[in-house]
Amino acid sequence: VKSAGNERGHGGHARVRAAPGGVVDVTWTSSGFRFQDYLEAWYDAADDLSFTLSDPAGNVSPEASPSSPEVTAALGGNVCKLTLTEHHRDNGDNRLALTILPQPDAIQTGTWTLSVIGTTVRSREGWVDVWVERDRARAVTFNPQEPNVTISIPGTADTVITVGACGSAEPVRLAPFSSFGRTRKDGPKPDICAPGIDIAAAEAGGADHEAAVTMSGTSMAAPHVAGALALVLSHRAKTDPANQYNAQQLRQALNRTARNRAGFHHEGYGYGILDAAALFERLK
DSSP, rough: OOOOOTTSSSSOOOEEEEEETTTEEEEEESOOOSSSSEEEEEEEEEOEEEEEEEEETBBBOOOBTTTEEEEEEEEETTEEEEEEESTTTTTTTEEOOOOOOOOOOOOOOOEEEEEEEEOOOSSOOOEEEEEEEEOOOOOOOSOOOOOOSSOOTTSSSTSOOOOEEEOSSOOOOOOOTTTOOOOOTTOOOOOEEEEOOSSSEESSSSTTTEEEEEEEEEHHHHHHHHHHHHHHHHHHHHHOOOOOOOHHHHHHHHHHHHHHHSSBBBBBTTTBBHHHHHHHHHHH
16 A cells, blocks of 8 residues: 655646657756756657756757767756666666756756657657656756646556545545646556545654644555555455455455445546445455
8 A cells, every 4th residue: 555645736747748850848947955856757668759958057968869878968067967768677668867966066946948859759649757856845846747647656556556635524625735646657546545634643753652643645544545454454364364355356345445436537536535344344
């Protein structure tokens, strides 16, 4: 069980469509000091694309392409590395990895631009998805951003049950920060949502063993689902241990018993809201 992530609305994902024989730009705003910017651009293996990077001062890197897959450039006091991998071992698609280092100067503030050159576009849509790896400071913001397809890994994996966050009051309202699917390959994530707003629980790491803390996030929602599944697995271990449920069976049962289930997938709610009692009743 994995939390969906809290990335919706924070500008960490961009999506553009590669243009055959043309150039489209992905831009982001950089602010504050950090030790590294790391971005990944993923696209279909059927497409042949090339990339250049421009810093806020207008300096442009050499072109990273299938024939020149590794480029290192000094742009405005920053070392910038572009590495293109075709048929990546994770999924067979193509990936551009981009690293910007504060060497010798701090990473420049302002607008950076990744230019996508559509040498040959054979895929149906030609989508290029770009994500930034970042901490809570969120010093990099894409403009414009694409708020969908922001599920954090490994929540995009088929064998992971991915949980979004919602409120507990009726009518149920999705948390504004809860990451949206679908996945880049159009997989139906998240699977389900559970309460993740103002959740009170034991506070760790302090001297007061009765202390509690209230927090919000998809990391508060995922334990509801993990606990519900633990009850099911525990009961199964006592009643029919030779036929324990696997992840696919548990996911289907979660989806089937979800409250407000309409039969179709929603990018934020998944297939509905956790109903622990109905899940247990179905699988006991």
